[in-house]
Amino acid sequence: MRDAVLSMLLDNLGNFVSGEDISRQLGITRAAVWKYIRLLQSEGYLIESSTKKGYCLRQVPDILDEVLLTRGLNTSILGRNVEIHSSIGSTNARAKELALSGAREGTVVIADEQVQGRGRLGRSWVSPPGKGIWMSVILRPRLSSQQVPRITIMTAVAVANALKRSAQIDVGIKWPNDVVCGGKKLCGILTEVHAEPEVIHYAVVGIGLNVNLSFEDLPEDIRDIATSLRIEKGKEFNRADIIKSILQEMEKGYLQGLRDDGFAGLLKEYERRSVILGKRIRVIGVDGQFSGYAQGFGLDGSLMLRLDDGRVERILAGDVSLRGENGYV
Amino acid sequence: MRDAVLSMLLDNLGNFVSGEDISRQLGITRAAVWKYIRLLQSEGYLIESSTKKGYCLRQVPDILDEVLLTRGLNTSILGRNVEIHSSIGSTNARAKELALSGAREGTVVIADEQVQGRGRLGRSWVSPPGKGIWMSVILRPRLSSQQVPRITIMTAVAVANALKRSAQIDVGIKWPNDVVCGGKKLCGILTEVHAEPEVIHYAVVGIGLNVNLSFEDLPEDIRDIATSLRIEKGKEFNRADIIKSILQEMEKGYLQGLRDDGFAGLLKEYERRSVILGKRIRVIGVDGQFSGYAQGFGLDGSLMLRLDDGRVERILAGDVSLRGENGYV
Numbered sequence A, B: 001m002r003d004a005v006l007s008m009l010l011d012n013l014g015n016f017v018s019g020e021d022i023s024r025q026l027g028i029t030r031a032a033v034w035k036y037i038r039l040l041q042s043e044g045y046l047i048e049s050s051t052k053k054g055y056c057l058r059q060v061p062d063i064l065d066e067v068l069l070t071r072g073l074n075t076s077i078l079g080r081n082v083e084i085h086s087s088i089g090s091t092n093a094r095a096k097e098l099a100l101s102g103a104r105e106g107t108v109v110i111a112d113e114q115v116q117g118r119g120r121l122g123r124s125w126v127s128p129p130g131k132g133i134w135m136s137v138i139l140r141p142r143l144s145s146q147q148v149p150r151i152t153i154m155t156a157v158a159v160a161n162a163l164k165r166s167a168q169i170d171v172g173i174k175w176p177n178d179v180v181c182g183g184k185k186l187c188g189i190l191t192e193v194h195a196e197p198e199v200i201h202y203a204v205v206g207i208g209l210n211v212n213l214s215f216e217d218l219p220e221d222i223r224d225i226a227t228s229l230r231i232e233k234g235k236e237f238n239r240a241d242i243i244k245s246i247l248q249e250m251e252k253g254y255l256q257g258l259r260d261d262g263f264a265g266l267l268k269e270y271e272r273r274s275v276i277l278g279k280r281i282r283v284i285g286v287d288g289q290f291s292g293y294a295q296g297f298g299l300d301g302s303l304m305l306r307l308d309d310g311r312v313e314r315i316l317a318g319d320v321s322l323r324g325e326n327g328y329v
Helices: A002-011 A019-026 A030-043 A066-070 A091-100 A145-167 A229-233 A239-257 A260-273 B002-011 B019-026 B030-043 B066-070 B091-100 B149-167 B229-233 B239-257 B260-273
Strands: A046-050 A054-059 A082-085 A108-111 A132-139 A172-174 A178-181 A184-196 A199-210 A280-285 A288-297 A303-307 A312-315 A318-322 B046-050 B054-059 B082-085 B108-111 B132-139 B172-174 B178-181 B184-196 B199-210 B280-285 B288-297 B303-307 B312-315 B318-322
Touching: A002 A019, A002 A030, A002 A054, A002 A066, A019 A030, A019 A054, A030 A046, A066 A082, A066 A239, A082 A091, A091 A108, A091 A132, A091 A184, A091 A199, A132 A239, A145 A172, A145 A178, A145 A184, A145 A199, A145 A229, A145 A239, A145 A260, A145 B184, A172 A260, A199 A229, A199 A239, A239 A260, A260 A288, A280 A303, A288 A312, B002 B019, B002 B030, B002 B054, B002 B066, B019 B030, B019 B054, B030 B046, B066 B082, B066 B239, B082 B091, B091 B108, B091 B132, B091 B184, B091 B199, B132 B239, B149 B172, B149 B178, B149 B184, B149 B199, B149 B229, B149 B239, B149 B260, B172 B260, B199 B239, B239 B260, B260 B288, B280 B303, B288 B312
Parallel strands: A082 A108, B082 B108
Antiparallel strands: A046 A054, A108 A132, A132 A199, A172 A178, A178 A184, A184 A199, A184 B184, A280 A288, A280 A318, A288 A303, A303 A312, B046 B054, B108 B132, B132 B199, B172 B178, B178 B184, B184 B199, B280 B288, B280 B318, B288 B303, B303 B312
16 A cells, blocks of 8 residues: 555656545545655655645655656566565575576566675675665576676666667677676676587576765775776665666667577677777686787677787686786776 | 495405404404494494304395595595585585685585486486486586586486496487486486686586386386396396496596597597497477488587488487387487
């Protein structure tokens, strides 16, 4: 019923709805309406009340609320099922549990805070409460295990497009899985799959996006290499709006870009956003260190690196830094 | 203590050991020795007893006994930790549980019977009690998710080499994951992984090998396409010997063949055993049906198929049948 009251207020955002209208439409007493208004106010919703005119929702707080997250979400698969946690170890770990027990594709796990947030290769990921988007999406794509990198590439492009649309910010992509801005990391993507060689049973895509973190919110040792939307744009953003935007862009990529006939186009978008393409870089790969010129990306998601001796090395995975510079990218 | 008594008898297989020797060496009473002899006899060990000469192990039964499985096993990683079940749903499912909870690499799960044995892509696999090798091996290879097919290729070659050595039988390999004999399936391999794009967290390799199944043990609907060692060679085999042989060959492949500098050599062995290379085949792939000439295999485990119009299609996964024939291969 709380959700129904909230929905009515949202339908009339900035305008008054009379207590009587709410009471009649939802079939509850005026006293009950008042109870829910108080509840919503305690959660942070700025609601003006007037004995004559009724209630007016003035401002929506930046909280993870299922109504806010799903309202106006224009997807058919992603985010149709959402699990919200105020605090959790890691959204990827929870999403893997759900996937294993048969959760349908598109299920999303979101948390206000992660206490054991993880990045690629088991690295830690700082996810303080209320300041970022820490979420994981369960996918069941028709891909083989060789095509797993497509999922990360698709997600990076989706995040970039979503940030352009919902935060008016132009971001770059650093192969293989980082979304960057001004040479610093804004968002990390962590893809984990369970697969047979020829078919993925499920994939869990974790997205960690620094939204409203201030410079001080960032641990000292990563201030040189990390940033947030707030730091870059000088203002705060509503996380629910950005989440919806990401889910919408991801669904587009999921339905088209992952497929054989769509991936080449997706890779072009990825290349257009790449901050390393055409630059001299150093890659610390699984099989050693390589320095060279980032020449392009393979259809399998690999990086084609032209070494100084002219050979082209196909690199499946690794960490990248711009050669000769000390910055993160 | 049972294991210690059994070990002493095995050390003197075919020869008498006096009850007094056993009693003294193990520090137990003569009555206790007799109790363990009775126990072993009840399990199927053929032990002759003589008041004068003592005990003589005449014949080792074909049972899954940890002593038999690990005795003389010449490996440093694979099979150093073994879990034996008389009946289980599926060894792969159990091995995945163990892998997730941190089981060390090389851990092996073996069962006398699987009641929910599974093959590739969720297909069922018949695993009647006591007649075959139904086992799963936990690996933690340093590979990216694109390299998962290497694991199946490595295992297929290991099984082929092991069967040559321990059962004196020449088998073929049908891409991607079947070991075949006389045009029929003898063994299936099911690889499942949990991975990030650039690193495999763990892999579980399931091996289902028909050892002592008679023609009648095979369900009617697969008699045309499946076979067993017993059917092919007209005699029964000791499963423990074959298991040890497989683990030894797999370890060789695991330590050398999976690596970048070893895989090309491994792929050559795979090609030498291939029953489709150089033949006209039909592939029912994930992305459709293809007919053509099996031209070779890629370093990523894909099949290069020359289509009738001359194009070469790189096929990541699929089911293969010889074109124009009705047989399984």
